Amino acid sequence: MSKIILTGDRPTGKLHVGHYVGSLRRRVQLQNSNEFDKIFIMIADAQALTDNADNPEKIRQNIIEVALDYLSAGLDPEKSTLFIQSQIPQLCELSFYYMNLVTVSRLQRNPTVKSEIQMRNFETSIPVGFFTYPISQAADITAFKATCVPVGEDQLPMLEQTKEIVRKFNAVYGETLVEPEILLPDNKACLRLPGTDGKAKMSKSLGNCIYLSEDEKELSRKVMSMYTDPDHLKVSDPGKIEGNTVFTYLDAFCKDEYFAEYLPDYNNLDELKEHYQRGGLGDVKVKKFLNKVLNEELAPLRERRRQYEKDIPYVYEILKKGSETARETAEQTLTEVKNAMKINYFEDEQLIKIQSEKYANN
Ligand code: ATP
Ligand code: MG
Numbered sequence: 001m002s003k004i005i006l007t008g009d010r011p012t013g014k015l016h017v018g019h020y021v022g023s024l025r026r027r028v029q030l031q032n033s034n035e036f037d038k039i040f041i042m043i044a045d046a047q048a049l050t051d052n053a054d055n056p057e058k059i060r061q062n063i064i065e066v067a068l069d070y071l072s073a074g075l076d077p078e079k080s081t082l083f084i085q086s087q088i089p090q091l092c093e094l095s096f097y098y099m100n101l102v103t104v105s106r107l108q109r110n111p112t113v114k115s116e117i118q119m120r121n122f123e124t125s126i127p128v129g130f131f132t133y134p135i136s137q138a139a140d141i142t143a144f145k146a147t148c149v150p151v152g153e154d155q156l157p158m159l160e161q162t163k164e165i166v167r168k169f170n171a172v173y174g175e176t177l178v179e180p181e182i183l184l185p186d187n188k189a190c191l192r193l194p195g196t197d198g199k200a201k202m203s204k205s206l207g208n209c210i211y212l213s214e215d216e217k218e219l220s221r222k223v224m225s226m227y228t229d230p231d232h233l234k235v236s237d238p239g240k241i242e243g244n245t246v247f248t249y250l251d252a253f254c255k256d257e258y259f260a261e262y263l264p265d266y267n268n269l270d271e272l273k274e275h276y277q278r279g280g281l282g283d284v285k286v287k288k289f290l291n292k293v294l295n296e297e298l299a300p301l302r303e304r305r306r307q308y309e310k311d312i313p314y315v316y317e318i319l320k321k322g323s324e325t326a327r328e329t330a331e332q333t334l335t336e337v338k339n340a341m342k343i344n345y346f347e348d349e350q351l352i353k354i355q356s357e358k359y360a361n362n
Helices: 017-033 045-049 056-073 090-101 104-108 111-119 133-143 153-173 216-224 245-253 257-262 269-278 283-309 312-340 349-360
Strands: 004-009 038-043 081-084 148-150 181-183
Touching: 004 017, 004 133, 017 038, 017 056, 017 148, 017 245, 038 056, 038 312, 045 056, 045 133, 056 081, 056 283, 056 312, 081 312, 090 133, 090 153, 090 312, 111 153, 133 153, 133 312, 153 181, 153 312, 216 283, 245 269, 245 283, 257 283, 269 283, 283 312
Parallel strands: 004 038, 004 148, 038 081, 148 181
Antiparallel strands: none
C-alpha cells in the first residue's frame, strides 16, 4: 500500500510555534525522509469559514501567510503538494455522503469541538458547518487515501471520527476507503504547546502566540513577558518546572549544543531544570536563554520567508498547481466512492440493461 500524508492548517492567521512543533516540523522531516509516496498539505480555508463566515476577508488574506510559513519551514513544492481546500469541490461531495454515516449525538461527543464551541461562545448558535467540520475533515483525509496524518493532540478526536466513517463506509458499501493513522509528536511538550500566557494551548484564537515569522525584537519582548512559576519570586526561591511555560518551550526546542554556545555553565536541560528547582536560578536568565534558542531555531525560517516574499505571484502559482494535482486525486477517490455507492447510473450498462428487460414485456 502507498504511504500517503495529508495534513493542513486553517488560514485564520500566521502559523505559530505551536503549529511548528505540533505538526509542521514533523512534516518537513517526513518529506525529506523520502519514505512517503505522496504528501498533501492543505490550507483549510473552507473549514476556517465554518467559524468565520462573517469575515471571509480574514481567511482570504491569511492564505498567503500560511503558504509563506509552509515554504519558510522547508516544505518543498517539488516534494509536497500544497493546495487550497475550497479549490477541491470533490471534498464537499464526499462530506455530503459521509454525513449520512454519522449521528448528531456522535458529533456532540467530540471533546475538541465541545471546547472550541465554548471558546467561541457558540453555545446557543452553533453554525451547522462548524458542528460538522469533523466530517469534512474525514473527507479531506480519505479523499487522498492518507495513511498518515501528522497533527497535534487536539486532532485525536477528528482522526477517531474519520476512522469510524471509513469503517462504516467500507462495511456498508464495500472496501473503498483507507483508514488513516494519526502521527502525534513524540516529544510530550509538543503534543499541545501552551500559550505564552501559560494557557493550555497556543492558539491563534487566544492571542497567546509566538509566530514563526516573528522578528527578533518582538520575539524577545514576548519571551521576556512569558508566564513562569508565579511563586518563584526571588532568585533564591526554589522554582517549579511543571506548568512553567518557559521550560515547556525549552523541552520543545532546546538541543544540548545550545548550552555550549549560550549557557556553558550547564551541559543540558536536565541540569538547568535541577538548578531552577533547587533555587538560585532566576527567570530572566532562563528566558534570555530561551530567547537565544528560539532565535536560532527561527532564523533560517525568517530568511527563507524573506526570499519567497519577494515573489508572491510564484507562491500563488505553487498553490494553483498544487490544487490542480489535488483535484485529480480527489476526483479519482470520489469516482470510487460513487461506484461503491452505485451512484453511477449512466456508466452502469448492467443497470440500464436490467431496467430495459423489466419493461420489455409490457
Ligand atoms: P484556530 O485557533 O484557528 O483553530 P489553531 O492555532 O488551533 O487555530 P489549527 O489550524 O486549528 O490551529 O491547527 C493546525 C495544526 O496545528 C493541527 O495539526 C493542530 O493539532 C496543530 N496545533 C495547533 N495548535 C497547536 C499547539 N498549541 N500545540 C501543538 N500543535 C498545535
Ligand atoms: Mg484549531
